[in-house]
Amino acid sequence: VQVGQEEVEAALTEEELDQRVDIYLSETDTLWMFDMPSVLVSVEAEDAGRILERNKIYVEICKSKPGNDRFAERMVQTLAGAAKTKEVQCETISMADKGMMVTAWDLDNSLDASGSRATTGESSRSPTSKEPDQSVSSDRGNILHFCPVFILLNQAHHNVEEEKCHSEAVLTSENFKQDLVIMERILMENIFQPKLAAYRQIPVLIEPDVTSDTDSTAATTEEDEEEEPDKEKKDGGKEEKGFDPSALSDVNERPEEEAAPRLEQLWSYMCDVTSGHSVSSMAWNKVNPDLLAVGYRELDSQDEKKGLACCWSLKNPMWPERIFHCEHGVTALDFSLASPNLLAVGMSSGSVAIYDVRNQHDTPLLDSSASLNKHTGSVWQLRWVEQDRGAAGGDKKERLMCISADGRVTEWLIQQRLDCSDLLKLRRTEREKKKLPGEKEKKREAPISQEAAGMCFDFHPEDTDIYLAGTDEGHIYQCSCSGKEQILGTYRGHKGPVYRVAWNPWSTELFLSCSADWSTMLWHRGSQTPLLTFTSVPAAVHDVMWSPKSAFLFAAVNESRVEIWDLSVSIFNPVISCPANPEATLTSILFAKNTDCLLVGDSLGGVGVWELLNLDAPGSDKV
DSSP: OOOOOOOOOOOOOHHHHHSOOOOOOOOOOOOOSOOOOOSOOOTTSTTHHHHHHHHHHHHHHHHTSTTSTTOOOOOOSSSSOOOOOOOOOOOOOOOOOOOOOOOHHHHHHHHHHHHHHHHHHHHHHOTTOHHHHHHHHHHHHHHHHHHHHHHHHHHHHHHHHHHHHHHHHHHTOHHHHHHHHHHHHHHHHHHTHHHHHHHHTOOOOOOOOOOOHHHHHHOOHHHHHHHHHHHHHHHHHHHTGGGOHHHHHHHHHHHHHTOSOEEEEEEEEOOTTTTTOEEEEEEEOSSOTTEEEEEEEOEETTEEOOEEEEEEETTBTTSOSEEEEESSOEEEEEEOSSSTTEEEEEETTSOEEEEETTOOSSOOSEESTTOTTOOSSOEEEEEEEEEOTTOOGGGOEEEEEEEETTSEEEEEEESSSEEEEEEEEOBOOOOOOOOOTTOOOOOOOOOSOSBOOEEEEEEOSSOTTEEEEEETTSEEEEEESSSSOOEEEEEEOOSSOEEEEEEOSSSTTEEEEEETTSOEEEEETTOSSOSEEEOOSSSOEEEEEEOTTOSSEEEEEESSEEEEEETTTOSSSOSEEEEOOTTSOEEEEEEOSSSSEEEEEETTSOEEEEEEESOOOOOSOOO
């Protein structure tokens, strides 16, 4: 067994311990154990431009991924692709032959006429010579013979010009344009007749089946003889259908199969002008329930482009009746009740404009460009409100109210120009945190901005002096237009911006709210905490609205689907949950006034009209 000898260290002497030893410290190579690069770069950084360019390239790459129309899947087996034949296709060159009838007399007269003009010029210059006089006298007959043809050509050319001018005048006349609009409406009503009948809830006219002439000529006499007993059987079956037990069983089974509530799309309000714009708001006309106003805005990365305000009618679902081009994106709009032809429009720049829908030009009737007190943030909602304080019968005054991202609730005065006065300025409030036992009080930090951005509001259906205001911090304020105390109460429950608040039109003590925190809440006016919270999918709820026919029904729309809730059936799950187009994001919702239909706006510029089927809503009794 070999055992290694351990080295014995020699002990240091006192002299060695007293000696001076120099120790040099040097830095070794850095060993990186964990490195997490930052995902954010300042705009003022040196490589900010390069990073922005890379982000644009990445967005283009994402657009070409599967699920996009631009994506194309191809397979190759070799490094060099197989040769492909290329062909060029163009429109065929059409050639046409044109000609006219010319006689020898016409050619002779035209030559004589050209020569006579030259001789007449020479005769005027030398009237004393004899030869020019003889040439003039000899050519007079040819000139006179050619004049009738020349006059006829001028008259024909003049008639063609008159016909062109007359046709242009007809095409540009207002009467002709109005006739075309009426003709277009007639064609659209013929095309959409079944859909419009379903929207109106009237019987749909079914066209009878017409057999072709070729089938009738190819049929033999034996087939004709066989058709007669078949018709008798069919007629007998129709007459005895009510007494057939199998038919009764089918009738009894159909309600069970079709009992499930569902949504069926009838059509969509969309055209080339609105394509690519996002629907921001919708409003019905107060007098004409078939006239719909839709606001559009277009967002391209961080730059917001011009907006649109369109008026759609049931008479033509394919093209709007009026198109108003706005300088900025439209965020809110509403029709007036006292003057149904006035349409108020709020924009992302804080401007407010009023259009007269009877006019076809884009110039607004009034705007807030000259107002010194106009909003500095986006006007998220506006509403025409009747002021019934001290007014009788038809003397009610109407006022225009707005809520904006600058934290102000304003009332607009409509005179020779638009000017506003503040009703309320929303302030931020600190959240109350529970103090643990033994914990010291921390110094509170002041908020960056004292104003809370106003996102939505809704006025009480019975008392228009009371209204609700939702903010970006998740709070809902109950406010009053009159009195010293402007804020009557605060409702805290949402953890994100409140996108919509809506009073129940049947039970005026209840109201709904939806937020970016994926929830919809039901509140009672006298309680500071929500009665119920509805959450179905992890997505922001953009809009909510009560049904105009029942106190238990309401509709909510999030980014991916439309939901119909019936509180008399379930408070946990919606009775209808309809997914939308995966390429579009749903933005707004609106119930039809006089039919069982629902309007849904999306981010691609479409407003879908959906019919509510098999939804037996309970009565409009108060909760």
